Amino acid sequence: MFGQPYAAYFNPVVDGATEGANLLSYELNWVFVEGAMRAIFSMLFGAGVILFTSKSTTAEGDGFVRRLYFRRTFLLIAFGLVDMFALLWLGDILYAYGLAGLVLYFFRNLSARSLAAIGATLVLIMVVAQTANTLALAEQRAAVDRVELAESGNTKPTSRDRQAADRYLTMQAGHLPSAATNAREIEARQSGYVVNVVIFAPDAWQLSTVDVFTSALWDVLAMMFLGMAFFKWHILTGQRGVRFYGWFAAWGLAIGLPINVMEVYFAVTGNFTIDWTNPYFTPTYQLGRAATACGYIGLVMLWCQSDSLRGLQNALAAVGKMALTNYLSHSVICLFIFTGTGLALFGQFERAELYLIVLAIWTFQLVTSPLWLNRFRFGPLEFIWRWMTYGARPPQTLLGNPRIEPS
DSSP states (O other): OOSSOGGGGTOTTTTTOOSHHHHHHHHHIIIIITTHHHHHHHHHHHHHHHHHHTTOOTTTHHHHHHHHHHHHHHHHHHHHHHHHHTSOOTTOOHHHHHHHHHHHGGGTTSOHHHHHHHHHHHHHHHHHHHHHHHHHHHHHHHHHHHHHHHHHTTOOOOHHHHHHHHHHHHHHHHHSOOHHHHHHHHHHHTSOHHHHHHHHHHHHHHIIIIIIIIIIHHHHHHHHHHHHHHHHTTTTTTOSOHHHHHHHHHHHHHHHHHHHHHHHHHHHHTTSOHHHHOTTTOTTHHHHHHHHHHHHHHHHHHHHTSOTTHHHHHHHHHHHHTHHHHHHHHHHHHHHHHSTTTTOOTTOSOHHHHHHHHHHHHHHHHHHHHHHHTTBSSOHHHHHHHHHHHTSOOOOBOTTOTTOOOO
16 A cells, blocks of 8 residues: 555556466465454454553552543554554554544453454444445446446436446546556655645545544454453463364364455456455455454464464564554655655555565564564653653663663
């Protein structure tokens, strides 16, 4: 999304990634990564709600923690708005997480079974909604044919068909923009920072007002409720046995990956129509991503219980402890690489080449995060977030560090 026109993420026809390594990168992403990683991130956020709100003590009381929780959550909303409007990341998820956090607080004390039931219900609601969207899309596509047939016979199409056809053609224009539209987006992205902010502010406004309440918020809430349940069932803490995690991984991947493969198959063989490339329309999208996420959780928990590649585990743990810093630094790095703020390389890389940049950023963060945490207790933005949450400067240097100041 940061390196190619926005529509290219969903439709590889936009950037010509319909064969070879570029098509393979699209297929691998949508089978193994898309939606599943975001689902795990959301599940962990749900677990974090319980972790944070369980910190109350007799001296502090629940009211104290409640105030801290909502202050922390509103700060997250602010971080998300900065990410969208200032750092120009239109795929920001922090804003939706903050909004969801305002809701989750009131469900934190429910049983794991109740939380799982709510999460599963939300998933099913999205499945029904996306199925309805697909059916509506098919009707709109048929309306286009009826309008064309009427006009070719010099008759007037019905107003209902005309409206339905116009809606479809508008969506299709967004799904497969013209060459001129893509050229304008590339030119805008390669322009200076102020131009980028002004041009993409309407998109950021649309995402933060309408789209978040019709799509993104439900997406994250469903997974967060499941994450809260998984935490209370001790699934996310590595406390279950090897046999449990083995079955959790096997069943999750056995259900999720075939669904994902089916979606990609229909997308490729159907010439990447909107109903099999955009999750808003794909009926099976939520089922595939949720099951795949569960499969990955099982695999990660099995790995955490083993002694294999302990150095990589520690590096990944450090990246996770600096999740906010690393997440927002993605936006800063890509803002510099792709827009006119820095190198202005937007639209200059093919799809497969972009993943080399991804690997470079991952490598950088896997190296720098442990180095930072070897010296400091929190990542830079975690430090600021904690300071603003508690209203007091937290100790940043580590015990035993020669630079630590006496208390």
